[in-house]
Amino acid sequence: MTPIPCTVGLIQMRCGDDPDANMAKALDRIREAARRGANVIVTQELFRTPYFCQRQDMALFDLAEPIPGPTTAALQSLAEELGVVIVGSLFERRAEGLYHNSAAVIDADGTLLGIYRKMHIPDDDQYFEKFYFTPGDTGFCAWRTRHGVIGVLICWDQWYPEAARLTAMAGAQVIVCPTAIGWHDDDPRDVQLAMSDAWETVQRSHAIANSVYLCAINRVGREGRVEHFGQSFAAAPDGRVLHRASPSEEEIVVAELDLARIESTRRQWTFLRDRRIDAYGDLTQRFLR
């Protein structure tokens, strides 16, 4: 088999208040990533807007837009022009009063292949997502693009091994995780660092447990009382970090992924062979006591 060339471009950026300016910046960065050789280009979570979930405000639902809609149209047009896959994370207005935290998956010919809707919704000080986002009903998905089979998880999803496993079982070779996570001003420095380390550790472990590539794309810079900590990274099927971005600066991570390593890793680390599917039924329970 001819190997499928897959080079990811992970767009880590700051966002301002003006969606049009954020959009223009993202389109520009996607072009730059493509110039640098990327053919699977992924935005951070909700790249068109500030991370607006720091407060609950009904007027902010106006930031949502349909998929397909103007933003996906612009991304599709750019994907076709550049011949690259684009995964864009968007605040989706699905119907009157029904909103999701979603990602549009666009193939390298500009086709909108599908939508993933964030399944796990957090709710925490400065992250009031349960107010805005209806939990997704897409389940865990993977799309066969021209540059590999791509699965998407969004931010809070990334803490759930069930989500990564099911995405890998759907055939994903590369799981991409658009994210907006940061250090909270109220936390002492050691707690902040333990949190960002845990964030990377859990995602690297998804790569390891499933022998897939895992790419996290985080925003960077201060918004309110949160310092988004960047550190977007691409991890190999053995968990090694191929490239890790700055914790404080805008950056595009470009990393070539050798998709043949998925099979060679799985032959050595035979985790899929030995799963005890007869014994996992209780994973659909809340707790066992």
Added chain:
Amino acid sequence: MTPIPCTVGLIQMRCGDDPDANMAKALDRIREAARRGANVIVTQELFRTPYFCQRQDMALFDLAEPIPGPTTAALQSLAEELGVVIVGSLFERRAEGLYHNSAAVIDADGTLLGIYRKMHIPDDDQYFEKFYFTPGDTGFCAWRTRHGVIGVLICWDQWYPEAARLTAMAGAQVIVCPTAIGWHDDDPRDVQLAMSDAWETVQRSHAIANSVYLCAINRVGREGRVEHFGQSFAAAPDGRVLHRASPSEEEIVVAELDLARIESTRRQWTFLRDRRIDAYGDLTQRFLR
């Protein structure tokens, strides 16, 4: 509530060919761990014997013993004398021709609380476990001991997030993983180091994803073409490593675990709250394509 005092003692040791000598050494180390304050003391995997699965030899089934049996009797007597919980990993003869890789869980009064039988069985060069061990039928368990609720996973289990999740859902506050893993002589150094790093990463991620303590107990020293790499460790519910043992020397890891941190961590990192149990049914499938 009065906090339950829990101080683990993880016995990382070399094993020779003589089971009696290994047993005597383990009993001695358990006493030493107790002297140093440990009250939950855990052996490495199959501590009575060399790691005999490096070859397939029918005569080696003679190393197996019943549970309860002479070894558990000795461990029970010591547990009662010292007033400590002991988890001992044993090659179990359950019936004629039916053998398991098991762990006996003994409470601080010497009661044999139960047996965990390794659920995931590897098979690889130098690890011919499918020849020796029938896959366990215990499922994933946790036992309420005098020093905390203890769950057990054994070696290969530790790569499976499903196993850790179900053990945590059974109520485990501390998951202990007796292990016999090493660097293979045939692997280049960078592959060896990536492997031991992946081993720690995946287990730390179980601690994080479930907000539990995770203790890995590995053997150390050369056996045949494998260099067991030690590095037994205790990780906190936020994934931080409290103590990590030497990669080359015998050592007892003694670490005090604050079980109240499980609840305080879960209030901040609300992973259990937001699991999508309606969407996990396919985890009982082999693959989704």
